[in-house]
Amino acid sequence: MAPFVPILIMMGLAFAFVVLVTIVTFILGPKKPTPQKNAPYECGISEITPPQRRFPIKYLVTGMLFIIFDIEAASLVPMAVLMKRLGVTGLIELVTFIAILLVAFLYVWRKGAFTWE
Numbered sequence: 001m002a003p004f005v006p007i008l009i010m011m012g013l014a015f016a017f018v019v020l021v022t023i024v025t026f027i028l029g030p031k032k033p034t035p036q037k038n039a040p041y042e043c044g045i046s047e048i049t050p051p052q053r054r055f056p057i058k059y060l061v062t063g064m065l066f067i068i069f070d071i072e073a074a075s076l077v078p079m080a081v082l083m084k085r086l087g088v089t090g091l092i093e094l095v096t097f098i099a100i101l102l103v104a105f106l107y108v109w110r111k112g113a114f115t116w117e
Contacts, residue, residue, distance in 0.1 A: 061113055072101055 079086070079094050086093070108114070 058113075058115075065108055065113055069101070069105065 076094070076097075079090065079097075083090055083094070
């Protein structure tokens with residue numbers, strides 16, 4: 001338990017700091033609510049006109065797919081560094097991993113996730 005005492009102290013100090021800052025902000029912070037500040041819209045301005053059509057989210061899907069494949073590609077670096085120690089078993093695992101990535105990539109591509117229509 002002794003090695004964890006500094007970590008527990010640091011966590012306690014961080015928690016105490018968060019509580020202290022929250023209380024001080026609540027007590028000393030300005031309290032001038034207006035109907036416009038209390039409105040649910042995020043910037044405080046009323047909508048002039050409602051949106052005419054749904055906002056396309058294709059670019060969000062493409063971004064998420066990029067992040068997923070990028071993280072998986074970054075996980076190949078440690079395997080490449082350790083390839084001599086892993087031997088044939090590591091090579092089989094690496095080929096299997098790349099094959100699974102390829103199948104997932106082809107599936108997403110086939111579903112049309114990379115088209116901007």
